[in-house]
Amino acid sequence: MAILDPILDRFRKRPPTVSVVTLRGVIGGLGPTRRGLSLETVAPVLETAFKDKHTTAVALIVNSPGGSPVQSDLIARRIRDLAAEHEKPVTAFVEDVAASGGYWIACAADEILVNPASIVGSIGVVSAGFGFVEALDKLGVERRIHTAGSRKALLDPFSPEREEDVSYLKAVQVELHQLFIDWVRKRRGDNLKAEEEPELFEGKFWTGTRGIAIGLADGEGELRSVMRARHGDKTRFRQVERRRSLFERLRFGASADPVAIGEGTLTAIGERAVWSRFGL
Template identity: 50%
Template sequence: MRLWPKRRTTIPLVRLQGVIGMGSSLRPGLSAASVEAALVRAFAMKGPAVALAINSPGGSPVQSSLIFSRIRGLAQEKKKTVLVFVEDVAASGGYWLATAGDEIIADATSIVGSIGVVTATFGFPELLQKIGVERRVYTMGENKSVLDPFQPEKPSDVGILHAVQADIHAAFIAVVKERRGARLADDPDLFTGRFWSGEAGRALGLVDRIGNLRDVLRERYGARVAVREVPARRPSFLRGRLGLGAALSADSLIGAVRSDRLWDRYGL
């Protein structure tokens, strides 16, 4: 006969949502600094695991790597399991974050993958000629004006960019292989930048199972499991300063447009 009710298990939840590294007052982004406090609080709480809800189309590889490393470091320090729940999308840098999980759970219709590197820009040299503007660039160092959008594209410039992209791609692939290991399928498209649905991602080993946060946690920890969301806090120097003027600044609008372009790539 049980005299005391079974103790409730509490699982802290941190939401990693938005474009990584690129943000504005209109659409905040993710960075190691912006999620640090929430991660530290979540891993300090009592309980066997920390849940991460990811909804990101990617962004900065540097911030993706920093956030990933911080999650893994805290998990090892506190000896906690990390459960990742993919919402709409965990693609590119968003999938980099997902690999920090010991288990990745996605909806059948989530978007996952996009293990690649992309750089998008524009070229305007003919436009300058048409409107009678002369471009003047003064440098010390022959490569300081690489990929200038107002000058004709040079194969040597593209070669420099591809070399950097190759290093970033190799680092991304190494993380995925290290974390997913034998679970990965032998598929030639896996590291080409292609993305898949959650169901297809499960077959490829990018996802461990199909499910949702509430059902999976109840199955694992019992019906009395409680989810406690740990919100990220804005840096103190931004609090109270994001009024209408900041929200409508040129930088904020440009940041929001860039963010929307990344989301649009995955139909979101």
Template identity: 50%
Template sequence: MNALTRICPGPLKRALSRKPTVAVLRLHGPIGMGGRFSRGISDAALADVIERAFASKPKAVALSLNSPGGSPVQSSLVAGRIRRLAEEKDIPVYAYVEDVAASGGYWLACAADEIMADPASILGSIGVIHASFGFQDLIARHGVERRVHATGANKAFMDPFSPEDPEHAKRLEAMLHELQEVFTDHVKARRGERLVTDAEELFDGRVWTAAKARELGLIDGIAAMKPDLQARFGKKVRLRLFAPKQGLFSRFGGGGAEALSEAAAAGALAAAEERALWARWGL
């Protein structure tokens, strides 16, 4: 026993035997969907969780990722927060994709220093989409007259109850192309020389299996979270999950029957939107 262990054997022994810890952030669900009753991913819902994960002084932060996409703004905000903290605290970040990391889900994956996936994972869909409906013929058949009063020629932009205006459609397409450039620049900046090509096929909305994604440089390997982290940090590595703390009362806003009714309506809408996003990938 050396002099240091004789002076403080207990604390030193505990320090030497302490297991390495990896903080796990669970990023599951659609991004920015459903408002305050959403079970999905948003910066407001996860800001405190992400901050606590990095503040816990882990060896690394692991992203358990399973998302069909959603809001580009929320994707950018969450990914940006992860990158800022990773660089400030000099902590590596590893992403582990489960079923899918598509569109905004892949945007989040690129916040990691390395991306791993399951052999059956679906990845990519690097693109931007806007979808809506046109109800003008339906309401006309039922004798419904649409009345719109607006101060500005573009205030009723893409109104679903009016015939599509070619100028509005052209302006929308221009906006989508601008958002696509932001997404593409993010992927190129994060993946860098690992991308084997910057061909258009990478950024036209296609999705890939994990094996093909690895060939293209969109991911770094095929592995599950626990065995991969054990290979990196040893068999005794401890995985510590960080997730939002939200009780039943807070989920319904604490407003009694009215809040319960609002929650039910909002939950049904959010569930329908979420179902549509997952269904695109056969899930």
């Protein structure tokens, strides 16, 4: 057995392993041909990252301009549940942007580290659309809509905007905004600078450097250097990714499908608009 001892010691002294999960893109469903970040797509990856018995810590690479508040909340809560269940520390590393729903998810980590040029914040709720009433008039098109329920066609883009409908929408936005604020306060706690709070929750966003100063982030840091400084030079990094099904690989590769091309183009335009708010 003495001959095997050196070999066994190598296995007993397994170097620390950091599971890395990349959360990149717009949050929510993007259509049948493109998938954004959602609990459905992210949950299997998170489960694998946290359940690995050799994992010392979990690192989240966050690069998202936001999206669905529901999916943001679901993903963030799943991260906290898994961290508590498996007793693994979680660090979020912000790349270009962690704004709106992206910041919501970043707050699920025990620590948020940024690049000085990262964008963080945008703690607010937005709803955008278009009105086509005058366009229909010029085209001589009559809008016909029939509902059971007086508010079922609320804010229909082809009908004149009504003040009571806008007021109703804003009331919903206020409720969602408060949920976001409560989550940030719960997760960031005393890190938030009280004198800055009036601005923190107005929907503004800041650079990583300013984000640290006002308590939205904890410091600057890059994944490998930070994790090796904490866990040792021999720290291993395990990138955990979602496996796409055969159907998805075939579907997403079907570039000759004109429907897929049209849907993909519209989705890409929408995504581009979300990213462009932050100069990206």
